Every structure is written in C-alpha cells, then in structure tokens.
Amino acid sequence: MDHSQHQAEAASAVEHADRIARGVAERSRWYTRFLVVFGIGVLLVTPLWGLLTGGVASVVLNIAWVVFVIAITVYVRRQPVAARGMARRYRWVIGAFAAIYALVLVGGFTAFPHNPTWWIPSGLAAAAPFFIGAYLEHRR
Amino acid sequence: MATLVAADKAEFSFVRDTVEVSDSVLSRQVSTLEAAGYVKAIKGYVGKRPRTWLSLTPEGRAAFDAHLTALRTIAASAITASDNQDQPPHQDRP
Numbered sequence: 025m026d027h028s029q030h031q032a033e034a035a036s037a038v039e040h041a042d043r044i045a046r047g048v049a050e051r052s053r054w055y056t057r058f059l060v061v062f063g064i065g066v067l068l069v070t071p072l073w074g075l076l077t078g079g080v081a082s083v084v085l086n087i088a089w090v091v092f093v094i095a096i097t098v099y100v101r102r103q104p105v106a107a108r109g110m111a112r113r114y115r116w117v118i119g120a121f122a123a124i125y126a127l128v129l130v131g132g133f134t135a136f137p138h139n140p141t142w143w144i145p146s147g148l149a150a151a152a153p154f155f156i157g158a159y160l161e162h163r164r
Numbered sequence: 165m166a167t168l169v170a171a172d173k174a175e176f177s178f179v180r181d182t183v184e185v186s187d188s189v190l191s192r193q194v195s196t197l198e199a200a201g202y203v204k205a206i207k208g209y210v211g212k213r214p215r216t217w218l219s220l221t222p223e224g225r226a227a228f229d230a231h232l233t234a235l236r237t238i239a240a241s242a243i244t245a246s247d248n249q250d251q252p253p254h255q256d257r258p
Contacts, residue, residue: 034238041166041232047182048170101210104178111172 049164052107056161058100059117063154065092066121070150074132074143113157120153165228168203168220176205176216194218202227 136142202224
C-alpha cells in the first residue's frame with residue numbers, strides 16, 4: 025500500500041468519526057428541549073407557590089408539579105445518548121437554579137409573602153439558569 | 165469508540181444502530197474494549213426494559229484521541245502535499 029492510499033484511508037476514517045460525532049450531537053438535542061420545558065415549569069410554578077394562599081389550588085399545584093417532575097424524569101431516562109460534557113453542564117444549571125431558588129423562597133416567604141412584585145420576577149430569576157443553559161446548548 | 169468519544173454515555177442499541185453492526189458483533193467489541201480498560205458497560209432498567217449503557221474510560225478516551233490525532237495528521241499531510249503540487253515551480257533566476 026502506498027503513502028497516498030494511507031492518506032486517503034486516514035481522511036476517510038476521520039470523516040467517518042466526524043460524521044458519527046455530528047450524529048451524536050444531533051441525537052442529544054433532547055437536552056435543549058428538556059431545559060426549555062423545565063424552565064417553563066419553574067417559571068410558572070414559582071410565582072404560584074408564593075402567591076397561592078393554600079386550599080385546593082395549592083394541593084392541585086403540588087400534585088401537578090410532582091406529575092410534571094415525574095414525566096420529565098421519565099423523558100430523560102428514555103433518551104439513548106447524552107453528549108459529551110452534558111452531565112457537567114447540567115450540574116452547573118441545577119446548582120445555579122438551587123442557589124437562586126433558595127434565595128427566592130427564603131426572601132419571599134419571610135419578607136414578601138403573597139407579593140406579586142417579588143414572586144413574578146422571582147419565577148423568571150429561578151427559570152433563568154434553564155433558559156441560559158438551553159441557549160448555550162443550542163449554540164453548541 | 166467514535167460514538168462514545170462524542171458522548172458521556174450511550175445506550176447499547178444507539179451505538180449498534182450508529183455504527184451499523186449486529187448485537188453480537190458489538191457485544192464482542194465491547195467485551196474486548198472492556199478487557200482493555202477502554203470501555204465501561206453499566207446494566208440497568210428503564211421501566212421493565214433492560215438497558216446497557218456504554219461509556220469510555222479516561223484511558224479509552226485518551227487512546228482514541230491519540231488515534232484520531234494521528235489520523236488527522238496523516239490526512240492533513242495529504243492536503244499539504246496536494247497544495248504544494250498546485251504551486252508553480254520555484255524559479256531562482258528571472
């Protein structure tokens with residue numbers, strides 16, 4: 025086998041590996057959808073949690089949230105592939121969310137109970153890590 | 165390994181479909197790569213369905229990266245050589 029044949033085979037192997045990597049990235053786009061849907065859930069539920077004053081509506085909200093989290097967890101577990109670095113990037117998203125969420129809940133329930141001017145922006149703040157994560161993931 | 169290098173983890177069936185081999189061929193390859201310490205296989209369930217998740221070990225990732233780098237170097241040398249052939253011959257005198 026001459027040198028040019030080796031080079032052609034190497035180029036073909038590299039092209040094949042790149043094509044596979046593109047396929048893995050394509051099939052990992054579920055993660056962007058997951059972040060957007062989770063973000064929308066947090067955006068809606070956080071203000072409701074702070075604004076509702078108990079009763080049936082609160083019970084329904086809690087049940088709906090549990091069902092939502094179970095559904096989205098099942099969706100994640102059914103995905104066949106997770107792109108390189110996805111778990112690490114998700115830890116950043118969930119860490120930022122947890123920190124903001126703790127501030128939102130502590131601040132809201134102690135200083136601004138049932139106050140829409142606190143709770144509505146708080147929903148956006150708590151959802152922001154998911155939306156930023158989805159945006160960055162989409163750009164990858 | 166090209167599939168796994170682009171992923172944190174991938175399901176056995178996804179890898180099989182991506183590289184277009186049979187279950188038995190992929191099983192043999194996974195066993196060989198596991199024995200070499202390049203691949204890790206984790207068995208589990210999603211609902212009642214058994215699943216096998218494959219991932220590269222750090223050693224496997226390093227070995228494949230080195231292999232791919234070598235291939236890219238060889239392939240790039242082909243492009244450089246063809247570029248040089250396209251250049252007009254160097255003239256020492258006007």
